[in-house]
Amino acid sequence: MTSGPLGPLDPGPAPSTAGRLAETALGREQQLELHRWLRLNRLVEDRLTNLYRQGKVVGGLYSSRGQEAISVGSAYALGPHDVIGPLIRNLGALLVRGVAPREVFTQYMARGTSPTGGKDCNLHFGDLGRGxxxxxxxxxxxxxxxxxxxFAARYEKKDYVALTYIGDGGTSTGDFHEGMNLAAVLEVPLVVIxxxxxxxxxxxxxxxMKIRDLAQRAAAYGIPARIVDGNDVLAVYEATRRAVAAARGGAGPQMIEVKTFRMKGHAEHDDAGYVPRELLEAWRARDPIERFERHLTATGLATAAELEAATAEIQRALDVEVDAALAAPMPPPERAAEGVYEPGPEAPR
Ligand SMILES: Cc1ncc(C[n+]2csc(CCOP(=O)(O)OP(=O)(O)O)c2C)c(N)n1
Structure with missing residues (x-):
C-alpha cells in the first residue's frame, strides 16, 4: 500500500478484474463454506440495518461492512477449543464459531430470549462454554x-490459543500496550488481529499516530507481526493459520495487521460525512466479498449461478430467523435484577 494523493490509506489502483487472491491449500468445499460465512455476515447486518430503521434495535448498530473477510478468515483458522475475544465489528467471527443469527437479532433487539436476556445489547455477550x-x-x-x-492455557498445560481483535484506535490505549508487553514476556499463546x-x-x-503500520507497535514488544490485505479472505485465513500454529507451538504471541477500510460510519447513526468520498469509492472496488466471488468464478470453483443460489438460501433462512426474533418476548420486568446482583438474605420483617 503506497502513500498517494489520498494519503496513507490510498489503496492504489483498483484490483484487476480477476482480483487475484492469496495462495491457499483450502479446497473447493472449504472455499465455498468461506463464501457462505461472508455472505451470511453481510446479510445479517443488512437485516439489522432494516430493523434499526424500523426502530426495532435497542441502542446502536455497528457494521463490519467491508471488513467481513477479517472476522471470517481469522475465525475459520481456529481449532474447536481455541478461545476468541471479539469486538463489535467481529460478527463474522461469532457466526463462524457457532453463534446463531437468531441470537444476534434478539440481542440487538434486547429480547428476553437473547444471550443476555435483554440486559445488554449488540454483540456484548459471551459464552465460555463455546470459547x-x-x-x-x-x-x-x-x-x-x-x-x-x-496464560491459563499454558498454566493448565492445554494447547488452546487465545485470539482477539483490536482497532487502530484501540492500539493507542494503555491497556493494549500493557497487555501486549505482558503477553510477550510471559510468552503466552495469544494472537492479536x-x-x-x-x-x-x-x-x-x-x-x-505517527507510524504507518500498526505492526510497528508489536515490534516494540518483540512480538512478530505480519501485514496482510484484510480484504482478501484467503490472505487473512492463511496468515491466521500460521500465527495460530506458531502460538500453539510455543513461539509466544503473534500479531497480524490487516489493512482494510471502514465502509460505514462508526455506527448506524453516523453518516461518515467526514470520510472523503473518493476514498470510499476506491475501497468499494476492493469489496472483500465481490473479490472473493470473482476469484471463485475465475478459478472455476463455482459458477455465478451457484453463488447466487447460496446467497438466496441464506436469505430464506434469515427470513425465518428475523421473524422468530421479532416474535420473541421482551424481558419480564421482574427478572431485571436476575444475574446482576447476588441474591441477598431475606429482608427482616
Ligand atoms: C478506552 C476507550 N476510549 C474511548 C472509547 C469510545 N470509543 C468507542 S469505539 C471508538 C473508536 C474505535 O476505533 P478503532 O479502535 O479504530 O475501531 P473501529 O471502530 O475502527 O473498528 C471510541 C473512541 C471506548 N469505548 N474506550
Missing part, C-alpha cells in the same frame, strides 16, 4: 484479558 469471551466497551481491555486466557480500517470514530489514523 467466546464477552467484549466490553473499554477499548484495549480485551488484550490483557485474552493474554490471561492464553489489528484491524487498520482508517478511522477511529471520526479520527483518521494519521491524526493519532
Amino acid at each position: 467466546l469471551v464477552s467484549p466490553i466497551s473499554m477499548l484495549g481491555a480485551l488484550v490483557p484479558v485474552m493474554a490471561g486466557v492464553a 489489528a484491524e487498520h480500517n482508517g478511522y477511529a470514530y471520526s479520527t483518521p489514523t494519521s491524526r493519532q
